Amino acid sequence: MRRMPRAALWLPVLTLSALAVGLTTAQSQGAAPSGDPLAIKAGPPDALHGEALTGSCQGCHGPMGHSQQEDKPSLGGQVPSYTTLQLAAFRAKLRPSPVMQAIAAQLTDQDIVDLAAYYGQQTPRGPWEANPALSAKGQQFYNMGAVERNVTACVVCHGVDGRGNNELHIASITHQSPKYTLEVLHEFKSVPDYHIAYPNAMHIVTAQMTEDELSAVTAYLSSMGSSDMDKASK
Numbered sequence: 001m002r003r004m005p006r007a008a009l010w011l012p013v014l015t016l017s018a019l020a021v022g023l024t025t026a027q028s029q030g031a032a033p034s035g036d037p038l039a040i041k042a043g044p045p046d047a048l049h050g051e052a053l054t055g056s057c058q059g060c061h062g063p064m065g066h067s068q069q070e071d072k073p074s075l076g077g078q079v080p081s082y083t084t085l086q087l088a089a090f091r092a093k094l095r096p097s098p099v100m101q102a103i104a105a106q107l108t109d110q111d112i113v114d115l116a117a118y119y120g121q122q123t124p125r126g127p128w129e130a131n132p133a134l135s136a137k138g139q140q141f142y143n144m145g146a147v148e149r150n151v152t153a154c155v156v157c158h159g160v161d162g163r164g165n166n167e168l169h170i171a172s173i174t175h176q177s178p179k180y181t182l183e184v185l186h187e188f189k190s191v192p193d194y195h196i197a198y199p200n201a202m203h204i205v206t207a208q209m210t211e212d213e214l215s216a217v218t219a220y221l222s223s224m225g226s227s228d229m230d231k232a233s234k
């Protein structure tokens with residue numbers, strides 16, 4: 001039941017993040033507009049300080065951000081720009097999650113940047129188990145998309161290894177649990193179409209995908225690198 005409210009609130013997060021990206025890219029525009037609830041002002045990231053703060057995160061997100069619980073996302077290996085934005089969104093109460101909103105409320109801007117740096121330096125957790133046939137189908141879709149339906153291949157944005165891109169704010173998506181990944185894909189699919197390329201990228205991609213395709217890419221993402229087929233192609 002957590003899915004609908006989160007989907008409904010994805011828009012302000014996406015719009016503001018796109019704005020923030022636009023502003024940092026266009027240097028000439030100067031500082032973020034005042035009142036941007038997602039604005040972060042911090043010194044250089046200090047991963048050691050970030051690590052010192054993770055004592056309270058481990059119980060849910062696992063040591064080094066390697067989650068062992070299928071309803072908790074892994075944070076290890078996530079791109080810092082994505083982690084920073086999510087923590088800012090929880091703190092601004094723009095992304096729903098009573099637990100994370102309460103936790104993020106305790107964090108300063110510097111804490112957020114330092115936590116993001118620490119998790120960004122960790123390796124992603126190992127693969128979850130998946131049905132090999134389903135995963136192979138998902139791998140095909142990940143790399144090829146569906147040209148006839150205008151579905152861009154996931155690999156174009158998320159990369160061959162699924163590790164995303166920090167500068168472009170593209171999330172690392174390997175080795176999240178199948179449950180969590182499928183939920184997130186459904187959320188993207190169910191937000192309305194705003195007809196803007198960047199923040200709406202994931203909606204545009206998932207809108208054209210069938211349930212079978214969503215299940216297949218989910219199986220592939222959560223178990224990436226673990227199938228023989230994958231090893232053979234490395």
Ligand code: HEC
Nearest residue numbers: 053056057060071072073083086087096097099100103115
């Ligand atoms: C009591 C359990 C719990 C604790 C403790 C906790 N989290 Fe979370 N965290 C969650 C859950 C559950 C979610 C998924 C929220 C959702 O999407 O509804 C989450 C989501 C996140 C996300 C978003 C990840 C993504 O891929 O979008 C980040 C970042 C995060 N937590 C960071 C932290 C940090 C940093 C700490 C410690 C300071 C922490 N969490 C402590 C339960 C917890």
Ligand code: HEC
Nearest residue numbers: 152153154156157169170171173181184185201202205217
């Ligand atoms: C045009 C670029 C683009 C393409 C193509 C793309 N993505 Fe994404 N994806 C993004 C961006 C940007 C984000 C971060 C969105 C956000 O939450 O702000 C993202 C986020 C995600 C997330 C959420 C990560 C998390 O921790 O919450 C998943 C899962 C995902 N993508 C899977 C896929 C899959 C599967 C495909 C192919 C079917 C795909 N993406 C194709 C750009 C893309």
